[in-house]
Amino acid sequence: MGLIERALSLVFGGGRNALAETVEVFRENAEKGAAREVTLHQATLAQFGKEFRRDRRGWFDRLMDAVNRLPRPAMAMGTLGLFVAAMADPIWFAARMQGIALVPEPLWWLLGAIVSFYFGARHQAKGQAFRRELAQTVAQVPQVVDNLRRLDDMQAPDAPDPSAGAGDNPALEAWRREAA
Incomplete structure (x- = not known):
């Protein structure tokens, strides 16, 4: 019994499991993987909870938030x-x-400054996105012009009949003869 016990203590002794540790190099420990998955899931839920949590604010703060949403x-x-x-x-x-x-002119200047500062931040934030969209739209102009030219050619009275070039299609010619 002592020999088997010593041999097993080499593999499993000292509170370690050499066989399990070797296998874990090639295959994930399912129990530890599940524990990591639970930890990750809990951290994700906690982050979402913080993001969407409503702060207990006073009536004045809620009123000011509502007033700030009114100007536009x-x-x-x-x-x-x-x-x-x-x-x-x-x-x-x-x-x-x-x-x-x-209304005196200085008051118009003041109103202009207030409106400019209020809308300026929004304009700056939206400006870059607008410029990208504009560049994409301008890049499509040559194709749109070509498509319009083709449509104009189709509407022209002297435009060739689209079915006139069907002479090289024997199946279509046979169908037309049968239909006539």
């Missing part, structure tokens, strides 16, 4: 409202525009 839609809807008002009641609209004519 208010300006767009207000401009459309001016067009509707000009069409619905031109006299009322003209009276309001006379009042705007009395």
